[in-house]
Amino acid sequence: MSSAPAPTTDWPLHVAVRMQASYRQNDPALDALYCKAKAQQWDVDDYDWSHELDHDNPLRLPDPTLIIYGSMLWDRLDADRRVEARRHFQAWTLSQILHGEQGALLCATKLAQGEHELSGRLCAAAQAFDEARHVEACARIVNDKIGIAYPLSKSLHALLRDTVCSSELDITNLGMQILVEGIALSLFQTIVGYSRDEFVKSLLTRIQQDEARHFAVGSITLTRLYTSELSGAELRMREEFVCESIVVLYEHLCADDIWEPLGHSRKECASLVRNSPVADALRRSLFRRLVPAIRNIGLAGPRVEKVLESLNLLNYMHWPLAPESA
Ligand SMILES: [Fe+2]
Numbered sequence: 367m368s369s370a371p372a373p374t375t376d377w378p379l380h381v382a383v384r385m386q387a388s389y390r391q392n393d394p395a396l397d398a399l400y401c402k403a404k405a406q407q408w409d410v411d412d413y414d415w416s417h418e419l420d421h422d423n424p425l426r427l428p429d430p431t432l433i434i435y436g437s438m439l440w441d442r443l444d445a446d447r448r449v450e451a452r453r454h455f456q457a458w459t460l461s462q463i464l465h466g467e468q469g470a471l472l473c474a475t476k477l478a479q480g481e482h483e484l485s486g487r488l489c490a491a492a493q494a495f496d497e498a499r500h501v502e503a504c505a506r507i508v509n510d511k512i513g514i515a516y517p518l519s520k521s522l523h524a525l526l527r528d529t530v531c532s533s534e535l536d537i538t539n540l541g542m543q544i545l546v547e548g549i550a551l552s553l554f555q556t557i558v559g560y561s562r563d564e565f566v567k568s569l570l571t572r573i574q575q576d577e578a579r580h581f582a583v584g585s586i587t588l589t590r591l592y593t594s595e596l597s598g599a600e601l602r603m604r605e606e607f608v609c610e611s612i613v614v615l616y617e618h619l620c621a622d623d624i625w626e627p628l629g630h631s632r633k634e635c636a637s638l639v640r641n642s643p644v645a646d647a648l649r650r651s652l653f654r655r656l657v658p659a660i661r662n663i664g665l666a667g668p669r670v671e672k673v674l675e676s677l678n679l680l681n682y683m684h685w686p687l688a689p690e691s692a
Pocket residue numbers: 467470496497500577
């Protein structure tokens with residue numbers, strides 16, 4: 367079974383393409399990450415794609431990773447209906463990752479054109495090929511291995527569009543490298559940590575390694591900009607973007623789109639998920655990398671803190687930034 371494909375949409379792209387006169391790489395931190403990117407290239411075809419995923423549990427994850435686990439709805443489902451719920455939730459999650467990877471590809475190509483310094487442009491160009499690999503790998507899993515594809519969620523669509531299309535290059539960097547990649551990295555970490563499928567673990571570990579590098583490039587670039595170069599008003603605009611994005615991502619993780627295909631009431635299930643301590647803990651845990659990163663780049667002002675507090679995410683503000691694993 368497969369949901370209807372999402373409509374293709376055209377997004378306007380605002381970027382001044384820069385033809386530089388200088389070819390000097392003068393940024394040791396970014397240059398080191400570019401060298402790592404070259405050394406860590408890999409091929410999706412390195413993997414044995416004849417491997418079949420478990421039909422009943424494609425990612426071989428324990429049921430407590432499902433947002434309806436432990437709810438009245440879960441308790442009502444028989445074994446077959448639990449298989450359906452497992453397959454759809456995992457397919458939805460990987461479909462959203464796939465759409466996010468396409469968004470990352472668009473952002474990386476934009477940054478490669480618009481970054482002012484050569485070191486940053488080379489990192490973005492290397493990232494573009496990483497994201498191409500991620501799109502290829504995730505599309506194969508979603509379409510060929512699981513066979514259930516979900517459209518981009520409405521909330522993630524809005525965030526990706528704002529991120530890709532912003533006329534401010536740093537917003538593209540912030541939205542993709544810190545916010546979307548921050549959630550994606552925690553998600554990959556969870557799947558790699560709990561999956562009992564070695565193919566899935568190995569493939570996602572390679573993708574995770576690339577993503578950690580992208581996250582590091584974004585953190586370095588934005589920390590410099592936000593801690594010394596922008597005005598107070600410009601920083602407030604970025605903080606507003608962070609506040610809105612956090613709320614959007616938190617809502618997105620409710621996976622509202624899976625209930626109707628499963629034959630349940632969208633309204634009832636949406637309410638059930640929003641009132642479930644299990645779902646709340648799972649959704650909150652995916653912010654464990656994003657929140658310390660926001661603090662680190664200098665955008666954790668009172669407005670951001672207020673939003674984090676309202677979503678019970680403020681405790682992550684005191685967490686150390688996850689060690690760089692790139
Ligand atoms: Fe990616």
